Amino acid sequence: MIEYQDLIAKNSQYTSLLPSIDSANVFLLESEDTIYLENFALMLAKAILCTGTTRPCGKCQDCLKMSLVSHSDVHIYPKFSKGVVVDDVKDMLDRIYLAPLESDKQVFIFNSFSSATPQAQNKLLKILEEGPSNSYIILCVSAISKVLRTVQSRCYKTKLLPIPSDDLKKVLDISDNSALDRVLSLAGGSLTRAIRYAQDDDFQGIYDAVLSTICDMKDSRQVLAYSCMLGEKSEDLSIIFELFEIFFRYLLLVRLGREDFVEDKSCLERLRSVQQEYSPDAIDLILREIYKAREKLEFNCNKQTIIDSFLLYILEVKYLCRE
Numbered sequence: 001m002i003e004y005q006d007l008i009a010k011n012s013q014y015t016s017l018l019p020s021i022d023s024a025n026v027f028l029l030e031s032e033d034t035i036y037l038e039n040f041a042l043m044l045a046k047a048i049l050c051t052g053t054t055r056p057c058g059k060c061q062d063c064l065k066m067s068l069v070s071h072s073d074v075h076i077y078p079k080f081s082k083g084v085v086v087d088d089v090k091d092m093l094d095r096i097y098l099a100p101l102e103s104d105k106q107v108f109i110f111n112s113f114s115s116a117t118p119q120a121q122n123k124l125l126k127i128l129e130e131g132p133s134n135s136y137i138i139l140c141v142s143a144i145s146k147v148l149r150t151v152q153s154r155c156y157k158t159k160l161l162p163i164p165s166d167d168l169k170k171v172l173d174i175s176d177n178s179a180l181d182r183v184l185s186l187a188g189g190s191l192t193r194a195i196r197y198a199q200d201d202d203f204q205g206i207y208d209a210v211l212s213t214i215c216d217m218k219d220s221r222q223v224l225a226y227s228c229m230l231g232e233k234s235e236d237l238s239i240i241f242e243l244f245e246i247f248f249r250y251l252l253l254v255r256l257g258r259e260d261f262v263e264d265k266s267c268l269e270r271l272r273s274v275q276q277e278y279s280p281d282a283i284d285l286i287l288r289e290i291y292k293a294r295e296k297l298e299f300n301c302n303k304q305t306i307i308d309s310f311l312l313y314i315l316e317v318k319y320l321c322r323e
């Protein structure tokens, strides 16, 4: 098994980004894969601070400290709440004109910057333009659309690509080959998803429960039983909705005769058996509803209500869109 940082060090997107640290000071990294994104930012900071010849050399004092994520010239936000707020930017402004402590540069990393309030983003604007040349700012976002255009235009932008399965395999600790294949095909190149699936002791149980809901739930009187079953399988509804999304995408591919694009072949037979029950229109509506449900989850709405109404919705659109 290799560490996440080693995975990134050999990634071609990372190595091709490195020359830009000589010309840019502000980076905007975009990915929904949070764990990969945050580690990518740390690796970029490592290369910025490295004093070796091929950066990051992995041997100099700065590299060694970065490997332990304990470099005193790297400041990571948000510090005060879950999302980035004005106080985070104020904290950065207090530090940015001070001399670095250990090296000759400073790096400020803003994780989950998609959540930054417009006030915080506006406060950051001026420094993006006129910050000291030995300071670097890395903004990590899940979706660039949540960043003000004025902020975007001052950044060197990079959208992180999915991680190749062969690389992802190296950081997962799964000895069972068929389980490994399933995790890899469902993760879709996301380190965050792969780790989450790999670490869930009952991932197979959740997988079966979601698939069974799609294939076997036929009547609104069954909704309660299915929602209880799903709730028992996982406290974490986001993993359940991720699987719903994956299976409904697969189902759409089956309906459109594009089974070759389905990564996880082991669910194909079951999906084929119910394809006539779901028209492409119904699947499209259900996928939209999944996005809405996931947004509600972020706002901490009542979990039971979210899952109950989603299951009812599936039955409703199946009925309304029947061909």
Ligand SMILES: [Zn+2]
Binding pocket: 049, 050, 051, 052, 055, 056, 057, 058, 059, 060, 061, 062, 063, 064
């Ligand atoms: Zn180094």
